[in-house]
Structure formats: structure tokens, C-alpha cells
Amino acid sequence: MLIALVVLGVACVGLAAVCVWLAGRQRAQEGQVVQLAKQLAVLEQRVKEQGKRIESYQQINIRMGEELRELSRQVAPLPERLTRMEQRDPTSLSFSQAARLVGMGASASDLTQSCGLSQAEAELVARLHQGKLPE
Template structure:
């Protein structure tokens, strides 16, 4: 009876040692997983920060572009009226209507200055206005 009791105690001690070894192994494994998760979290946080900075730059550039477009719109808006005024300035001179036709056919600024007697800036204005009208159509 004592021998069986000793055998049971030894078996119980061996089970306790096996259980202790398993607990130690699980504890180490858990610690490794926590360290790996911390490294992955640091990488993710760094990536999120970089993406946030890129998004801020993107938003800033969009705001600047919007302001620039608004400024360009403000500058370009009176151009058709100015062209009308230029055309009405000398009703006997048909150079502006001729220039508009030539621009429609693809004439360059130099062609307009030579054939219609327009100044360089007037010819450029005609070309830009025609191009703006074509783009809106």
C-alpha cells in the first residue's frame, strides 16, 4: 500500500513538473507574442503618421490649387468683355473678326500680327479667348 502511495505521489510530482514546464513554455511564448505585437504596432503607427503627413501635404496642395484656380478665374472672367470692347473700338476695322476666323483655322500669333495688323498682346488675347471658348464647348 505504501508503495502504491509513493508511486502515486511520484506520478503526481511528475505531472506537476510537466505542468510547470508547460506553464513556463506558455509564458515565454506569450511574452514573445507581446514583443512581436509591440513591434508590429510601432511599424503601423509609423506608417499611419507618414500617411497622415502625406494627406496633410495633399490637402495643402489642393487648397493652394483651389486658390490659384479662383485667381485665374477672376483674371480670365473679364476677357470676353474686353474683346468685345476691342472689336467695337473701330467699327470700320474688321481685323478682330478676321483674327477670330484665322484663330479658328489655327493661325499662330505671328500670323495674326502680320495679316490683321494686331499688336502682339492683342493677337495673344484673341488666341487665348478662342482657345477658352473651344475648351468650354
Template structure:
């Protein structure tokens, strides 16, 4: 009877030893997975920090660009009025805008050179630009 109990005890010890070895192997495997996961998480966190810095740089650039655009709008806004004033100051010479109006009414290149004081090349350019606009319309 003692022999049976001793055999059962030895079998139980072997089973417990096997279970302990299995648990030890399993624990080491989980520890290795955890180390790999921590490394991936560290890489992800580093990438997030880098992307955050880039985003901050882009946002800063966008803000500066917006400020520059506002400044340009402020500078450019009065230009149409100034251009009209300049065109009206010298009534003896017709502007390119007025030459374009004459071309729209059917004036020839010769008419533009005589009435607007444009060179032959300038008159031809105004005429061709007007023809190109008519084709688009």
C-alpha cells in the same frame, strides 16, 4: 501500500513538473508573440502618423490651390468683356477674330492681308486654323 502511494505521489509530481514546464514554455512563446505584435503595431502606428501628415499636407495644398483658382477666376472673368472693348476701340484694324469670320465666309489669304492688315504668315495661319476646325467638325 506506502510504496504505492509514494509512487503515485512521485508520478503526480512528475506530471505537475511537466505541466509547469509546458506552461512556462507556452507563456514565453506568448510573450514573444506579444513583443512581435507590439513591434508590428508600433510600425503600423508610425506609418499611420506619417500618412496622416502627408494627407494634411495634401489637404493644405488643395485648399491653397482652390483659393488660387478662385483668385484666377476673379482676375480672368472680366477678360472677355475687356477683349471685346479693345476690339471695338480701333475700327480701322480688324482683329484676328474678325479675320477668322472672314475666312469662314470664304475669304482668301490675299483678302485677309488686304482687308485686315495681317501679314502673309498671319493670314495663312488664320486660314489653316479655320480649315483644321472645319475638319474636326
């Protein structure tokens, strides 16, 4: 009977030690869970901030698209207007020819002499087409 009590006592001490060890592990895991919850909160905040940034970029892209559409609408009639302007004065070289000359290195003063453009027109054509290859 004494041996049974000793064995039972050792078993109880062993169980108590296991319980203490398990309680320590549980506290450690609870600490890890708290850390993970904090990290998750930080990540969720970052996701919200990135979502706001993306939404802002989308709004900017939408506005840019609208502005591009408006610019396209404004620019669309220009080739036809240029053609009409060229047809009005067939004796002088056309603006497109002046643009080609600028592409070949002609200066604004060269354009005034060879194309019959005013100084302002020649400077405008030179600035618009400077650095572009002739078509």
C-alpha cells in the same frame, strides 16, 4: 500506501512537466507579444507620417484653390473686355475670328495680313489658340 505514493509521485512529475511546458509556451507568447508591440509601434509611426502627408496635401489643395479663385477673378472680365475691343474697331476682323483662323491652320503672318493685327498681336493669338479647335 506505496502505490499511492508512486501514483502521487508520477502525478507530481506529470504536473511539473506540464508546468515546464506551460512556462515555455508563456515565454513564446511573450516573445510574440513583444514582436507585435514593435510592429504596432512601426505602424503607428507610419500612420503619423501619412497623417502629416495628408495634412500637407490638404494645405497645398487649399492654396491651389485660393490661387484658382484669384485667377478666376482676374479672368472673369476678359470676355467683356474682348467684346469692347472688338466693338472699337469694326473694320478689322475680331480677335475671336483670328483665333478661329488659327484653329484652321493660319499662321501669325496670315493673321497680320487678313485680320489687320500687329505682328505681336498675331503671334500672341497664334500661341494662345494653337492646337485648339475653333468654336
